[in-house]
Amino acid sequence: MKHLGLIVNPVAGMGGRVGLKGTDGAGILKAARELGAEPTAPARASQALDKICRCGLDIRILTCDGAMGEESAARAGLTFDIVYRPDASKTTGPEDTRRAAELFAHCGCDLLLFAGGDGTARDISAAVGTDIPVLGIPAGVKIHSAVFANTPARAGELACLFLAGRCGEPREMEVMDIDEKEFREGRVRSRLYGYLRTPFEKRLLQSGKSSGGKTDRVELDGMAEQVVRMMAPDTLYLVGPGSTTAVVMEKLGLKGTLLGVDAVKNHTLTGADLSESDILKLIAAEQVELVVTVIGGQGHIFGRGNQQISPSVIRALGSERTHVIASPSKMRELFGKPLLVDTGDPQLDVELCGYKRVITGLNQELMARIEC
Amino acid sequence: MKGNREFHQARWNEPLLFEKSLPGRRCVIPPRAEKNVESMVGDGLSALPEAMLRETPPALPEIAQPQLIRHYNHLSQENLGVDSNIDIGQGTCTMKYSPKINDMLAGSPKLKDMHPLQDESTAQGILEIFYRTGEMFKEISGLECCSLQPGGGSHGVLAMATMVRAWHRSHGEDSTRDEIITTFFSHPADAAVPKAKGYKVVVLPPDEEGLPDMEAYRAALSERTAAIFFTNPEDTGIFNSRIREFTRLARENGALCCYDQANANGLLGVTRAREADFDMSFFNLHKTFSSPHGCGGPATGLLMTTAELRDYLPAPIVEYDASSNRYFLDHDLPQSCGKIKDFYGVAPVVVRAYCWIMSLGTEGLMEVSRAAVLNNNYFMKKMLAVRGCSISFPKHPARVEQVRYSWEQLHADTGFGTADIQQRTADFGTHYWMSHEPWVVPEPVTIEPTESYSKEDLDEYLRIMEEISRECYEEPGIIRHAPHNSTIHHIDHDYLDDPGKWAITWRCYRKRYQGYFEPVAAE
Numbered sequence: 001m002k003h004l005g006l007i008v009n010p011v012a013g014m015g016g017r018v019g020l021k022g023t024d025g026a027g028i029l030k031a032a033r034e035l036g037a038e039p040t041a042p043a044r045a046s047q048a049l050d051k052i053c054r055c056g057l058d059i060r061i062l063t064c065d066g067a068m069g070e071e072s073a074a075r076a077g078l079t080f081d082i083v084y085r086p087d088a089s090k091t092t093g094p095e096d097t098r099r100a101a102e103l104f105a106h107c108g109c110d111l112l113l114f115a116g117g118d119g120t121a122r123d124i125s126a127a128v129g130t131d132i133p134v135l136g137i138p139a140g141v142k143i144h145s146a147v148f149a150n151t152p153a154r155a156g157e158l159a160c161l162f163l164a165g166r167c168g169e170p171r172e173m174e175v176m177d178i179d180e181k182e183f184r185e186g187r188v189r190s191r192l193y194g195y196l197r198t199p200f201e202k203r204l205l206q207s208g209k210s211s212g213g214k215t216d217r218v219e220l221d222g223m224a225e226q227v228v229r230m231m232a233p234d235t236l237y238l239v240g241p242g243s244t245t246a247v248v249m250e251k252l253g254l255k256g257t258l259l260g261v262d263a264v265k266n267h268t269l270t271g272a273d274l275s276e277s278d279i280l281k282l283i284a285a286e287q288v289e290l291v292v293t294v295i296g297g298q299g300h301i302f303g304r305g306n307q308q309i310s311p312s313v314i315r316a317l318g319s320e321r322t323h324v325i326a327s328p329s330k331m332r333e334l335f336g337k338p339l340l341v342d343t344g345d346p347q348l349d350v351e352l353c354g355y356k357r358v359i360t361g362l363n364q365e366l367m368a369r370i371e372c
Numbered sequence: 373m374k375g376n377r378e379f380h381q382a383r384w385n386e387p388l389l390f391e392k393s394l395p396g397r398r399c400v401i402p403p404r405a406e407k408n409v410e411s412m413v414g415d416g417l418s419a420l421p422e423a424m425l426r427e428t429p430p431a432l433p434e435i436a437q438p439q440l441i442r443h444y445n446h447l448s449q450e451n452l453g454v455d456s457n458i459d460i461g462q463g464t465c466t467m468k469y470s471p472k473i474n475d476m477l478a479g480s481p482k483l484k485d486m487h488p489l490q491d492e493s494t495a496q497g498i499l500e501i502f503y504r505t506g507e508m509f510k511e512i513s514g515l516e517c518c519s520l521q522p523g524g525g526s527h528g529v530l531a532m533a534t535m536v537r538a539w540h541r542s543h544g545e546d547s548t549r550d551e552i553i554t555t556f557f558s559h560p561a562d563a564a565v566p567k568a569k570g571y572k573v574v575v576l577p578p579d580e581e582g583l584p585d586m587e588a589y590r591a592a593l594s595e596r597t598a599a600i601f602f603t604n605p606e607d608t609g610i611f612n613s614r615i616r617e618f619t620r621l622a623r624e625n626g627a628l629c630c631y632d633q634a635n636a637n638g639l640l641g642v643t644r645a646r647e648a649d650f651d652m653s654f655f656n657l658h659k660t661f662s663s664p665h666g667c668g669g670p671a672t673g674l675l676m677t678t679a680e681l682r683d684y685l686p687a688p689i690v691e692y693d694a695s696s697n698r699y700f701l702d703h704d705l706p707q708s709c710g711k712i713k714d715f716y717g718v719a720p721v722v723v724r725a726y727c728w729i730m731s732l733g734t735e736g737l738m739e740v741s742r743a744a745v746l747n748n749n750y751f752m753k754k755m756l757a758v759r760g761c762s763i764s765f766p767k768h769p770a771r772v773e774q775v776r777y778s779w780e781q782l783h784a785d786t787g788f789g790t791a792d793i794q795q796r797t798a799d800f801g802t803h804y805w806m807s808h809e810p811w812v813v814p815e816p817v818t819i820e821p822t823e824s825y826s827k828e829d830l831d832e833y834l835r836i837m838e839e840i841s842r843e844c845y846e847e848p849g850i851i852r853h854a855p856h857n858s859t860i861h862h863i864d865h866d867y868l869d870d871p872g873k874w875a876i877t878w879r880c881y882r883k884r885y886q887g888y889f890e891p892v893a894a895e
C-alpha cells in the first residue's frame with residue numbers, strides 16, 4: 001500500500017478572479033472575499049484526485065480536516081485518514097500548511113500532493129525541505145515554482161505514475177515566489193525560496209518560469225507593431241497581463257498595468273486593471289477583442305496570472321476575437337511543447353484545444369497547438 | 373591529431389586598401405595615345421559633355437601593383453574555403469568543389485569582355501548557353517519555363533514572391549490573398565523574403581518526426597493563403613514524404629505552390645518539382661551546380677515555372693527562334709512581375725553551371741546525388757558513434773543529403789556545447805558552423821558532406837570531431853581556452869545582432885567606427 005499525503009490550501013487562487021494578483025496575507029484575503037471571490041482550490045484538488053481514484057493502485061490518503069483536504073478527498077470518493085485538524089475557530093493559514101506537512105513527513109508518506117500556489121509551496125518547503133517527494137496541483141494565482149504539474153488532472157496522472165514506480169528518482173525543483181506587493185505595483189521579481197523533491201516526467205511538469213530574461217528587443221518591437229497595426233478603430237482591446245503585452249502598451253505610448261487587464265480603444269487607455277465583472281460589462285456593451293500572451297517556459301495562455309479572463313469572458317469573446325502574442329524567443333523556448341489552457345472550466349479547456357495562430361512578429365505568425 | 377593538422381592560422385593586421393592609399397601611386401599606367409591617333413580620334417576626354425564631368429575626382433585608393441598583390445595575398449592567407457579545407461561543416465550550404473576548368477572558361481576574354489547591353493546579334497553564344505541551361509533545367513525540374521535573372525538564393529525566393537503577387541493581382545485576389553505559409557525548417561529566407569514583399573507569413577511547426585505538422589497546416593490554410601513556400605528536404609535533412617498532400621491542399625485553396633530547391637543536391641534525377649505538383653521552383657547554381665558561392669554573390673537562383681506562369685516571369689527571358697536560328701531576349705511578357713535584377717543573369721555563374729552539367733550528363737547528375745546521399749549516411753553512422761552526439765528528431769532517422777545533429781548529451785555531461793566545439797574546430801584548420809535559426813534543436817550542428825569529398829576526407833573530419841569530443845570529456849582545459857591556433861579568440865556577437873552596429877559600406881563604416889570594432893560615442 002502507498003501512502004499519499006494531501007494538503008489543500010483552501011484560499012489559494014481566490015485573489016485571481018477578482019484581479020488581486022495573489023492571496024497572500026489576511027488583508028488581501030478579506031479584500032478578495034469582499035469582492036466576491038470564492039474558494040477554487042478544493043475543486044481543483046478533486047480534479048487531480050479523480051485521476052488517482054481511477055488508477056487502480058492501493059492508496060491510502062492522509063489528509064487534513066475540512067477544506068484543507070477532507071472535502072476534496074470525499075468529493076473524489078477516496079478513503080482517507082485525517083492526520084491534521086486546523087483550529088476550527090480561525091481561518092486556515094500558512095502555519096496550518098507547515099504543521100500538516102511536518103506531520104505527513106513524520107508519518108513517512110510516499111508522496112505529498114498539495115493544491116495551492118507559490119505561497120503554499122514555500123510553506124511546504126520550509127516545513128519538509130527535501131525529506132519527502134512533493135508535487136503541486138496548480139491552484140494559486142501565479143505559479144512560478146517548478147514543483148507544479150501543468151494542470152490538476154496531470155498532477156493526478158503524474159502522482160499515479162510516481163506511486164506506481166514508473167517515474168525516475170524525484171528531482172530537486174525550485175520553489176519560487178514573487179513579492180505580491182511589488183507585483184501589484186507592476187514589478188515581477190521572482191525569488192528562489194528553496195527546493196522540493198518532485199516526481200518528474202518531462203511532458204507533464206510545468207517548467208520553472210523565467211522572468212527578466214534577455215529578450216530580443218528588435219523582435220519584440222516588430223511583434224508590438226503588428227498588434228498596433230491590427231487594432232481596428234472603435235474596437236475595444238483588452239490587453240492581458242505580462243511583460244510581452246506591456247511592450248504593446250509601450251508602443252501605444254500608454255501606461256498599462258503590467259499584471260492586470262487593461263482596456264484600449266482608439267489607441268487610448270479606457271480602463272485599467274479590470275476585474276472579471278468589469279470585463280463582462282465591457283463585452284456586453286461594446287465590440288471587444290482580447291490580446292493575451294504566453295507564459296514563458298510554461299506555455300499557459302489562460303489560467304496563470306490572468307484569471308480575470310474567466311471562462312465566461314473567454315466564451316463570450318470566442319477564438320476569433322482572441323489574439324495570442326509571444327516573442328519568437330519565447331516560442332523557441334517552448335519548442336516541442338504545446339500551449340496550455342487551464343481556465344478552471346474543463347469543458348472550455350477541451351473546446352480551446354486545437355491550433356492557434358500566435359503573433360510572433362511584424363507580418364509573422366506561428367501555428368501552435370493548444371492542449372489542456 | 374598529427375600530420376597536417378598541426379596548423380596555425382595566418383594573421384596579418386592588414387589595413388584596408390583605402391588606408392594604404394598614397395597620392396600619386398598607380399597600379400597600371402596606360403600608355404598615352406600617339407599623336408597621329410589622337411589627331412584622328414581626339415584625346416578621348418575633351419569630347420565628354422561638360423555636365424557629365426565630376427568636379428572632384430572619385431576617392432579611389434591609389435596603390436602600386438606589388439603592394440596591391442601583397443595586400444590580396446595577405447587576405448587570402450587569412451581565408452578559409454572549399455579549396456583549403458574539408459568544407460562539410462556548413463550544412464544546408466552545399467559546399468562543393470568547383471572544377472578549375474570551369475573557372476577558366478568563365479574567366480575567358482570571350483566572356484569577361486562582354487557587356488550585358490551588347491546587341492543580341494553579338495551575344496548569340498552566351499544567349500545560347502543561357503537558353504540551353506534553361507532546357508536542361510526543364511528535365512531537372514519537370515517544369516517548362518526558365519528565368520536566370522535572380523542573383524542568389526534569397527533573390528530566387530523574392531522572384532517567386534513577386535510572381536505570386538503578380539499572379540493574384542491579375543486574378544483580382546491580391547488584396548484578399550495576403551498570407552504565405554512556410555515551415556519551421558524551411559530555409560529562413562522562405563519566411564523572411566515574403567515578409568519583405570508585404571506578405572504575412574504563417575510558420576508551421578514540425579511534428580514529432582520533424583515533418584511539417586499536417587494538422588497545423590490544415591488549420592493555417594484559408595482563402596487568404598496566397599502561396600506555400602516549402603524547402604524539401606528541410607534543413608534537418610528530412611524529406612517531407614507527404615509533400616504532394618501539402619501541394620494538393622494548397623491548390624484546392626487557390627494558393628500557388630513554390631519550392632525552394634536552393635539545395636537540390638540529394639535529389640537530382642530522384643524527385644522533381646513537377647511530380648510534387650509545384651508551380652515554381654528555384655535552384656542555386658552556386659550550390660548544387662558547383663559554381664562558387666562567391667562570399668554572398670554574385671550568384672544565381674535559377675527560377676523554373678509551369679507554362680501557365682510563363683507570362684508572369686521577370687522580363688526578359690531568353691528564347692530561341694528556330695526559323696532564323698537566333699537566340700533572343702523576349703520582353704513581351706504581358707503579366708510580367710517586372711524586373712528582379714538588371715539585365716538577364718550573372719553570366720559567369722551560368723557558364724560554370726552549364727559546363728558542370730554538360731560534363732556530367734544525365735547519369736553523372738544522378739551519380740552526384742547518389743554519392744552525396746551515400747557520403748551523408750556514411751558520415752551520419754560514424755558521427756552518431758562520437759560520444760555525446762545525437763540526431764535531431766530520432767523518430768525519423770532517415771536523412772537525405774545533410775543532418776542536423778545535437779550535442780545535447782555532451783552538453784549535459786561536460787557543460788561544453790556546440791559553440792565550444794566550433795571554437796576548437798578552428799584549431800584544426802577547418803570549419804564548423806552551428807546551423808542557422810530557428811535554434812530549437814539543442815546544441816545543433818548541421819553537416820552536409822556533398823559528393824566532392826572522399827572517404828578519407830570524411831574520416832579526417834570525423835577524427836577531428838572525435839578528438840574534440842574526447843577533449844570535452846577528458847581534457848576540458850583544452851576546450852575552455854580554445855582556439856589555440858587561431859588568431860581571434862572571441863567574436864562579440866552583439867555586433868551581428870544589432871542592426872544599429874552594421875556597416876555595409878566603407879562610408880558607413882567610417883561614420884560608425886573610429887577603429888576596428890570600436891563604436892563611436894553615440895551622436
